[in-house]
Amino acid sequence: MEAILNFIQGHLEMFYIVILSVFLGVEVISRVPSVLHTPLMSGANAIHGVIIIGSIIAMGSVKPDDYLALVLGFIAVIVGTLNVVGGFVVTDRMLEMFKPRKGVAGKDEVPKSKPLNK
Amino acid sequence: METSILSVCYLIGSVCFIIGLKMLSHPETARRGNQVSATGMGISILGTLLLYRTDNGQHLHNYGWIAGSLVIGAVVGTRAARRVKMTAMPELVSIFNGMGGLCAALISTLEFGRLAGGETVLHLLIILAGALIGSISFAGSMIAYGKLSGKMKDLTFPGQQVTNLVVPALILLLSVGLLCGISVTPAILFYILLALSLCYGVLFVLPIGGADMPVVISLLNSLTGVATAFGGFLYNNQVMLTGGILVGSACAILTLLMCKAMNRSLKNVLIGSFGGTKAAALPGTQGTYKEVSISDAAMVLGYAHKVMIVPGYGLAVAQAQHTCHELEKLLSDKGVEVKYAIHPVAGRMPGHMNVLLAEANVSYDDLLETEQSNEQFPTTDVVLILGANDVVNPAAENDPSSPIYGMPILEVGKAKMVIVNKRSMRPGYAGIDNQLFFQPNTSMLFGDAKGVLQQLINQIKAL
Numbered sequence: 001m002e003a004i005l006n007f008i009q010g011h012l013e014m015f016y017i018v019i020l021s022v023f024l025g026v027e028v029i030s031r032v033p034s035v036l037h038t039p040l041m042s043g044a045n046a047i048h049g050v051i052i053i054g055s056i057i058a059m060g061s062v063k064p065d066d067y068l069a070l071v072l073g074f075i076a077v078i079v080g081t082l083n084v085v086g087g088f089v090v091t092d093r094m095l096e097m098f099k100p101r102k103g104v105a106g107k108d109e110v111p112k113s114k115p116l117n118k
Numbered sequence: 119m120e121t122s123i124l125s126v127c128y129l130i131g132s133v134c135f136i137i138g139l140k141m142l143s144h145p146e147t148a149r150r151g152n153q154v155s156a157t158g159m160g161i162s163i164l165g166t167l168l169l170y171r172t173d174n175g176q177h178l179h180n181y182g183w184i185a186g187s188l189v190i191g192a193v194v195g196t197r198a199a200r201r202v203k204m205t206a207m208p209e210l211v212s213i214f215n216g217m218g219g220l221c222a223a224l225i226s227t228l229e230f231g232r233l234a235g236g237e238t239v240l241h242l243l244i245i246l247a248g249a250l251i252g253s254i255s256f257a258g259s260m261i262a263y264g265k266l267s268g269k270m271k272d273l274t275f276p277g278q279q280v281t282n283l284v285v286p287a288l289i290l291l292l293s294v295g296l297l298c299g300i301s302v303t304p305a306i307l308f309y310i311l312l313a314l315s316l317c318y319g320v321l322f323v324l325p326i327g328g329a330d331m332p333v334v335i336s337l338l339n340s341l342t343g344v345a346t347a348f349g350g351f352l353y354n355n356q357v358m359l360t361g362g363i364l365v366g367s368a369c370a371i372l373t374l375l376m377c378k379a380m381n382r383s384l385k386n387v388l389i390g391s392f393g394g395t396k397a398a399a400l401p402g403t404q405g406t407y408k409e410v411s412i413s414d415a416a417m418v419l420g421y422a423h424k425v426m427i428v429p430g431y432g433l434a435v436a437q438a439q440h441t442c443h444e445l446e447k448l449l450s451d452k453g454v455e456v457k458y459a460i461h462p463v464a465g466r467m468p469g470h471m472n473v474l475l476a477e478a479n480v481s482y483d484d485l486l487e488t489e490q491s492n493e494q495f496p497t498t499d500v501v502l503i504l505g506a507n508d509v510v511n512p513a514a515e516n517d518p519s520s521p522i523y524g525m526p527i528l529e530v531g532k533a534k535m536v537i538v539n540k541r542s543m544r545p546g547y548a549g550i551d552n553q554l555f556f557q558p559n560t561s562m563l564f565g566d567a568k569g570v571l572q573q574l575i576n577q578i579k580a581l
Contacts, residue, residue: 025367060178081191
């Protein structure tokens with residue numbers, strides 16, 4: 001019990017971050033149109049790739065002659081980078097498609113269709 | 119000095135994530151939002167590489183290894199993301215998510231191996247939690263990938279639900295054992311736990327139907343976020359904590375939103391009720407359907423005033439979005455009013471149809487959501503359904519025993535005529551028959567969406 005209290009006391013700032021971030025995440029997402037569900041999921045997916053920082057730290061703290069740990073860390077950094085880079089690029093690709101029509105909506109060759117006389 | 123600069127880097131990174139996520143939830147700012155979060159990520163990573171000091175004040179070692187793996191990851195990631203077909207995107211998101219989970223699990227394994235003894239139980243708990251959640255997320259995402267790409271079928275076996283309760287209970291029990299130091303060889307217990315959570319990830323996703331994969335991926339995304347947050351605790355790292363928790367909570371809400379769009383409870387999705395009701399629902403519907411020929415369909419479409427296109431999974435599989443846009447342009451040029459009715463869960467992921475049609479340059483204004491579409495169906499001459507099934511199934515409205523009962527659907531039956539393009543009479547994802555196909559104003563047009571659309575275009579041009 002005392003250990004838990006000490007831990008909370010020692011990481012008080014982190015607990016505040018957790019609680020506030022939970023509410024922030026909920027608040028930011030709750031009014032998203034369904035059009036954006038897939039890009040949003042993908043974007044969020046890229047953001048949790050921040051785990052890569054952990055893998056860099058872990059890798060950087062390994063003794064240079066501990067080969068098992070080096071290999072584990074090596075794989076960890078690779079997959080972490082995959083998550084980050086791949087995630088952001090694929091999200092960008094999805095969103096890229098939404099963009100041109102928004103920017104040059106007037107010039108688009110798709111005519112605003114109205115029931116004309118035939 | 120360096121440590122304070124690093125703290126500022128992390129602060130900027132966290133703020134970028136929050137702003138980026140916020141911007142991602144509006145169509146106009148979405149793309150910039152993604153770039154903002156990417157920038158935040160870049161700053162945090164670069165800061166860590168250059169400025170991080172370990173507890174005893176040393177710089178990081180093994181820069182060669184780190185640089186090598188960063189380059190490999192970046193090249194492979196970019197190539198995969200650039201090359202993937204738009205229809206295969208959900209799978210890729212699932213893979214990337216799995217990679218994040220694997221990363222979390224590997225970090226925890228590494229840190230577990232470096233334990234010197236004498237750490238507090240809480241420290242051990244944080245490492246263990248990261249490892250378990252990470253591996254569940256990894257294994258689950260890989261199965262989700264297999265299902266989305268069609269490499270894997272739904273699998274149910276007797277006693278599945280019991281197994282799915284026993285395995286997590288076992289994991290919990292052994293974890294408590296490990297934390298209390300009951301085992302003499304904690305390392306072996308740790309690896310057993312890792313293996314068990316990998317198994318649980320597989321077992322957990324295996325029975326869930328392909329149609330529910332988006333919900334599952336969103337849930338696994340949320341899990342990876344939580345695993346990342348544990349990493350944040352482990353290294354006392356604020357940006358990992360903020361990013362992880364933010365994604366954890368955002369994706370948890372997104373999961374619920376998706377369930378709501380399909381009018382199903384999360385519990386329902388996870389237990390996989392579709393499997394159980396399939397047998398009962400199938401023999402319920404009998405009847406005759408009528409077919410329409412390509413030329414008749416072309417005639418009807420060409421001389422209609424207003425046509426609504428309902429795209430679905432079949433369109434995505436046939437990659438017919440460009441051909442579909444061509445048909446739409448052709449009809450518009452002939453003076454037909456053409457709109458798209460997009461159900462929130464049409465395609466493979468919520469919003470997937472919008473992305474696909476956007477790829478084919480379909481105007482954003484022509485895409486109508488369920489409610490708008492339902493207002494317009496009564497004044498529509500022809501509804502052209504391209505490979506959609508469950509989202510237009512009237513059973514959702516009038517058959518309380520149907521597994522999709524209560525899901526908001528596109529009420530296409532209100533239009534004067536409905537043309538349904540499907541490859542065969544096979545039921546859709548939910549495994550239930552569709553009464554719509556047997557209604558008097560419905561005609562079936564069998565064939566691959568792309569081929570049928572191309573023939574329709576040729577015929578309409580010849581009108």
